[in-house]
Amino acid sequence: MSNTVSRFTRGFTVLAAAAAVAVTGCANMSETQRDSAKGAGIGAAAGVVLGGLTGGSKGAAQGAVLGAGAGALGGYIWSTRMQEQKKQMEAATAGTGIGVSQTADNRLKLEVPADAGFATGRSQLSPTLVGVLSQFSTTLQQNQATHVTIIGHTDSxxxxxxxNPLSFDRANATRDYLVGRGVSATRITTDGRGSREPVADNGTPQGRAMNRRVEIYVAEPASTAAR
Incomplete structure (x- = not known):
């Protein structure tokens, strides 16, 4: 069994490397196509390993086909629409303290700190956040394929x-504003994490202010690229 594991693990490594090289060399591919090809290559390699462990060479071949399909369709894409939305939100949040970034899994993230979002113990949107969300709702209308996740956090x-309820209230207040601006409620999921996921030391005022935040994620499923 150990020889089989070793053989197919080496196969996975070779296939994954080959897929990466092939995708990198396709300079004419769009970013969406490169993401799908990358996913297919990695999925095929994983399929070889799993299929080989359960069914020898025949299983490896079948696993490669199934893995390629799963890899191509899974996850999120960073499309030109997502890149444009990021640029627009960077402009809209300039000077507000609200962070805009692309996550490792290809989501657009807006991080709203306490001083830009909510007063201590309150769930009412600040004027700064209202102005940003107004522009944000417009960008969401321009890319109807995306889904939004809003997560509220507090300090300790x-x-x-x-x-716990305060963190939910802040996320829901953010959602309700977007819905009021015409974004479909079916596109938005909210959650509240209370003080369970700090990003700074709750022992200092500065740390507590960083922990009182709302995180907004925009995701475009990779499956929409083929539609």
Missing amino acids: SGSDAIN
């Missing part, structure tokens, strides 16, 4: 009985 001050 107070009890979970206060912090």
